[in-house]
Amino acid sequence: MKNRWFLPACLALLLMGCGGEKPLDPVKPGGKTPAETPENPDTPDTPAADPTTAGKGDVLPAWEEGWLDIHSINGGRGESFYYILPDGTTMLIDAAGAPPHELAVKKDPTNGGTPSRPSADISCGQVIVNYIKHFAPEVAGGKIDYFIASHYHGDHIGAWRDDWQTHYKWPLHPMGGFVVNGLPDVGTQIPIVKIIDRGDWGDTDGRCSADYIDAGGKKRYQNYMKFVEWTKSANGTVRETLKVGRNDQLVLLHHPEKYAGFSIRNVAASGDVWTGSGTGVNTTYVPSAAECKAHCSEWSINENIYSIAIWMNYGTFDYFTGGDIQYSGKSSHSWKDIEKPIAAAVNKKIEVMKASHHSTANTNSPELTATFKPDVVIASNWNEVQPNPATVKRFQSANPNVRFFVTNMVDSNLQTLAAEGIPSTAFSSLNGHVVVRVAPTTGKYWVFVLDDTDEQYRIKAKFGPYQSK
Numbered sequence: 001m002k003n004r005w006f007l008p009a010c011l012a013l014l015l016m017g018c019g020g021e022k023p024l025d026p027v028k029p030g031g032k033t034p035a036e037t038p039e040n041p042d043t044p045d046t047p048a049a050d051p052t053t054a055g056k057g058d059v060l061p062a063w064e065e066g067w068l069d070i071h072s073i074n075g076g077r078g079e080s081f082y083y084i085l086p087d088g089t090t091m092l093i094d095a096a097g098a099p100p101h102e103l104a105v106k107k108d109p110t111n112g113g114t115p116s117r118p119s120a121d122i123s124c125g126q127v128i129v130n131y132i133k134h135f136a137p138e139v140a141g142g143k144i145d146y147f148i149a150s151h152y153h154g155d156h157i158g159a160w161r162d163d164w165q166t167h168y169k170w171p172l173h174p175m176g177g178f179v180v181n182g183l184p185d186v187g188t189q190i191p192i193v194k195i196i197d198r199g200d201w202g203d204t205d206g207r208c209s210a211d212y213i214d215a216g217g218k219k220r221y222q223n224y225m226k227f228v229e230w231t232k233s234a235n236g237t238v239r240e241t242l243k244v245g246r247n248d249q250l251v252l253l254h255h256p257e258k259y260a261g262f263s264i265r266n267v268a269a270s271g272d273v274w275t276g277s278g279t280g281v282n283t284t285y286v287p288s289a290a291e292c293k294a295h296c297s298e299w300s301i302n303e304n305i306y307s308i309a310i311w312m313n314y315g316t317f318d319y320f321t322g323g324d325i326q327y328s329g330k331s332s333h334s335w336k337d338i339e340k341p342i343a344a345a346v347n348k349k350i351e352v353m354k355a356s357h358h359s360t361a362n363t364n365s366p367e368l369t370a371t372f373k374p375d376v377v378i379a380s381n382w383n384e385v386q387p388n389p390a391t392v393k394r395f396q397s398a399n400p401n402v403r404f405f406v407t408n409m410v411d412s413n414l415q416t417l418a419a420e421g422i423p424s425t426a427f428s429s430l431n432g433h434v435v436v437r438v439a440p441t442t443g444k445y446w447v448f449v450l451d452d453t454d455e456q457y458r459i460k461a462k463f464g465p466y467q468s469k
Contacts, residue, residue: 052437052446058459060448063088063137066440068262068314070352072378073131074407074433074452075124076101076116078155078182079380081321081354082132086262086314086440087254088139091146092132092192093308093321096124097158097182098382099168107167112384114408117431117452125158125185130455131433132190139254144190146250148242149183149197150323151307152211152221155382158182160223161216176230184227191235195228196249198270198306199241207271207292209303217303242269242308245279250310259440261315268309268322268342271335276345286335302326304357305338311346316443317468319436320346320372321354328362339363343371351445351468352436355379355395359387369398375466376447378434381408389420396426403463405434405447432460443468 051061063069069084078096085091098104101113102120117127132144149157158181164170170181178184201208201221211217231237243249243266250264267274271286286292292301307323322342329336339356343365353374357363358381377395379387387406395402409430417426424430433450446464450457 050439052439052462052464054459055462056459060135060435060450060457060459063135063437065137066259068312068317068436068438069135070319070436070438071131071135072354072380072405072407072434073128074117074380074431075127076114076382076408076452077124078382079150079358080124080128081380082128082135084135084137085252086259087252087256088137089145089251089253090132090136090140090143091148091250092128092144092186093148094150094156094323095128095147095158095183095186096155096382097185098124098155099159099164100124101382103168114382114384114410117408118454123181123185125180125182125189127455128186129189131457132186134455134457142190144186144192145194145253147183147187147192147195148308148310149195149224150321151198151303152201152209152217152224153303153324154182154220156182156323157224158184158220160220162219173227173230175234176226178223178226178230183224187227187231187235187237192231192237195231195237195239196242196308197239198308202293205289207286207289207301207306208296209292209301209306210296211303212293212296242266244269244272245274245281247279259314261313263313265311265313265346266308267311267320267345268307268325268338270306271338273338273341274345276347282341285341286338299333300329302329302336304363305336307338307356309342311350314438315441315468317352317438317445318348318350319352320350320374322356324357324363326357326360326363327365327368337365339365339368343368347371349469350374351466352376352378355387355391358382359391360385361388361390364391364394366394366397369394373399374402375399376403376405376436378436379404379406381406384410384413385416386413387417389417389422392417392422392426393420403428403447405429405449407431407434407452428463429461433457438468439465 051064063084071082073080077098081093083091100116100120104111200206247265304324309322312319327337327339350372359379404427429449435448438445444465449461
């Protein structure tokens with residue numbers, strides 16, 4: 001399937017981009033079918049009026065006011081989460097744009113990616129666009145209220161290197177001069193009201209990573225900035241730097257007075273971390289911008305530690321997402337463990353957590369997992385080594401009843417996990433879009449797994465209700 005997008009000036013460009021496998025029956029760790037998956041939609045916990053009554057094979061019902069939706073959109077090429085907040089305010093965190101595995105492996109046979117969803121014939125940005133257009137509430141008015149770039153890596157904002165353009169043939173925007181991939185693919189089709197990121201890098205106010213001196217890293221950041229400048233002019237988009245420690249930047253825009261129990265706390269960005277008290281911020285945990293710029297190569301500063309992290313609270317329900325935060329490298333530089341101060345700041349149990357850095361080996365530290373003890377972990381994967389066995393074991397150690405929902409599990413990694421004592425039955429799902437739907441007032445929530453081999457958004461499995469505490 002090929003998709004077209006249109007500019008106001010009637011210019012059209014053909015987009016190119018990024019199959020499906022039979023899923024295993026969803027099970028809890030230990031291989032037992034979850035007791036929390038009622039098939040009867042008429043139970044007292046799921047009244048007929050709520051949007052959780054559909055079951056396997058049905059199209060997921062639309063969001064309803066008062067509910068909180070968390071959608072992990074799976075295109076197989078990175079990470080993208082779409083949120084519909086209780087009053088219909090919308091937020092997109094990241095817009096995946098890594099090269100489609102099917103093409104990347106032809107260029108580099110050692111590429112260890114996962115299959116593109118639903119196929120390599122549709123760009124990942126278009127997958128995100130189609131998904132949002134299907135689920136967006138009417139009150140959104142065809143726009144995205146907030147877009148958050150967790151950090152400046154291609155699997156989160158759109159990949160780009162000089163030598164890739166010929167191979168992957170991503171189109172060049174004729175008016176903005178940027179490559180249309182990832183975020184630009186989304187933002188040229190759905191207007192974004194506000195873009196929030198970790199700020200500029202390389203100047204006296206923003207910390208740079210080793211990407212700053214890498215030709216490909218610079219090109220990717222420049223492409224992002226070209227898109228930002230274009231959408232500011234074309235759509236009136238506002239760009240802001242995340243205000244660490246604050247809970248009044250990401251707010252409900254339509255009826256905040258109706259949902260006083262909802263809030264989003266900005267926990268970390270660009271190496272600054274909330275102290276956990278009021279709006280206090282620790283700005284010295286990571287060396288200063290000047291020091292980072294002077295030593296970014298020598299210190300091998302990874303862009304991941306600068307990721308934006310937020311904590312979302314809705315009554316008794318808590319959710320955490322932290323981009324690609326990690327803890328590796330702390331033996332040489334203690335501040336590379338950015339998870340330590342983040343865990344200390346939030347310092348509470350979390351119901352649902354996005355696995356940091358796609359659940360690779362260098363993240364989701366013992367300190368972080370032991371503090372959060374999540375009941376549900378969503379692992380948004382796009383590489384054959386994700387999730388990593390050691391990471392899975394850390395989550396299981398912190399909470400033996402944790403439920404894993406994996407967007408892309410390949411056979412080779414199932415074998416690796418099994419060799420480490422982690423059977424496929426340790427995961428509630430192995431592939432698909434993952435949707436968490438939180439009920440108003442009660443703290444109950446459901447998890448839906450949607451078929452990602454087409455764009456019908458049919459339910460493959462349904463879990464819950466679970467009770468947040």
